[in-house]
Amino acid sequence: MKIFITGAGGLVGRALVEHCAENGDEVVACDRASLDISDRNRVDELVSKVSPQAVINCAAWTDVDGCESDVVRSDAANALGPENLARASRNVGALFITISTDYVFDGVKEGFYTQRDNPNPLSVYAKSKLAGERRSQLQHARTIVVRTGFIFGVGGKNFLSTIVERVRRGERAKAISDAWGTPTYADDLAFRLRELAGLDLPGVFHVVSSGDGASYSAFAQEAMKLAGCDESNLEVVSFDSLTRPAPRPRNSRLRCLLSEPLGLKPLPSWQDGLERFVERISQKHTKKSQFGV
Ligand SMILES: NC(=O)c1ccc[n+]([C@@H]2O[C@H](COP(=O)([O-])OP(=O)(O)OC[C@H]3O[C@@H](n4cnc5c(N)ncnc54)[C@H](OP(=O)(O)O)[C@@H]3O)[C@@H](O)[C@H]2O)c1
Numbered sequence: 394m395k396i397f398i399t400g401a402g403g404l405v406g407r408a409l410v411e412h413c414a415e416n417g418d419e420v421v422a423c424d425r426a427s428l429d430i431s432d433r434n435r436v437d438e439l440v441s442k443v444s445p446q447a448v449i450n451c452a453a454w455t456d457v458d459g460c461e462s463d464v465v466r467s468d469a470a471n472a473l474g475p476e477n478l479a480r481a482s483r484n485v486g487a488l489f490i491t492i493s494t495d496y497v498f499d500g501v502k503e504g505f506y507t508q509r510d511n512p513n514p515l516s517v518y519a520k521s522k523l524a525g526e527r528r529s530q531l532q533h534a535r536t537i538v539v540r541t542g543f544i545f546g547v548g549g550k551n552f553l554s555t556i557v558e559r560v561r562r563g564e565r566a567k568a569i570s571d572a573w574g575t576p577t578y579a580d581d582l583a584f585r586l587r588e589l590a591g592l593d594l595p596g597v598f599h600v601v602s603s604g605d606g607a608s609y610s611a612f613a614q615e616a617m618k619l620a621g622c623d624e625s626n627l628e629v630v631s632f633d634s635l636t637r638p639a640p641r642p643r644n645s646r647l648r649c650l651l652s653e654p655l656g657l658k659p660l661p662s663w664q665d666g667l668e669r670f671v672e673r674i675s676q677k678h679t680k681k682s683q684f685g686v
Pocket of ligand 1: 399400401402403404405406424425428429430431450451452453454455469470474492493494495496522541542543544545551
């Protein structure tokens with residue numbers, strides 16, 4: 394399959410480029426330097442030049458607290474960007490897949506959020522991501538929205554690498570014990586994104602690693618145990634004790650209503666992903682991606 398991937402320099406983008414290349418796909422990957430997805434003309438130009446069968450958008454401005462004080466930049470990257478890509482995909486007859494977030498939900502529900510639950514985003518970031526979902530779907534019927542959350546993997550900044558790095562430097566790190574999500578291994582998410590590209594079935598999918606989810610602290614403790622870090626440097630704190638610019642959902646665990654009926658196998662558990670992740674970083678295994686059109 395000829396696949397155009399944006400945000401290829403990010404956590405998920407890197408994993409996806411690697412997975413698709415290993416899968417034998419023809420991959421055209423753009424990081425932010427080669428394509429700013431909020432630039433409509435450039436998006437049109439590149440997508441029509443490449444004429445892919447699928448466009449998969451991994452680009453987003455993911456600084457949740459930063460978005461809170463810059464609505465314009467948040468909307469440009471997270472709402473206008475996907476809309477531009479969706480329109481360009483429609484114009485060349487390509488499937489469009491864009492990644493969204495568990496933060497579109499307000500976290501008030503107990504249990505798991507499914508596609509039957511109404512989004513109610515709390516932060517500027519989450520509002521712009523929901524707008525990105527909707528504006529993409531309006532532009533192009535052949536759009537797949539993949540909501541995910543709590544991603545960990547090689548490269549890029551994420552909750553897990555930040556905590557492990559801090560603790561390894563002998564600093565104290567904080568993790569919340571009373572907020573829950575469904576941790577998701579970037580490599581497994583990449584696998585499912587490619588599978589969905591093959592399936593070509595428009596709709597909203599919730600894609601997370603298997604299991605009942607975890608609190609941030611339980612997840613961090615498990616990671617530190619596997620990475621051989623001193624867990625006593627991890628300070629367990631409550632959700633209400635952290636004052637951060639952007640509000641976040643207390644519970645954002647996801648479950649998919651569609652995957653099983655469609656015959657998609659559950660992804661491996663987050664614990665299994667964590668083991669593979671820790672093994673990979675311990676081997677200092679880094680693969681370079683190719684960027685540019
Ligand atoms: N990480 C999580 O836990 C999580 C949870 C739920 C959903 N998601 C979603 O998953 C997707 C992938 O996130 P990620 O974790 O891979 O984030 P990431 O590591 O921050 O990667 C996002 C990439 O997009 C690039 N980017 C930002 N603005 C752009 C623009 N206007 N045009 C083109 N590229 C731009 C960033 O470049 P710069 O670094 O140069 O800005 C970065 O390389 C996003 O849609 C995100 O909202 C992530």
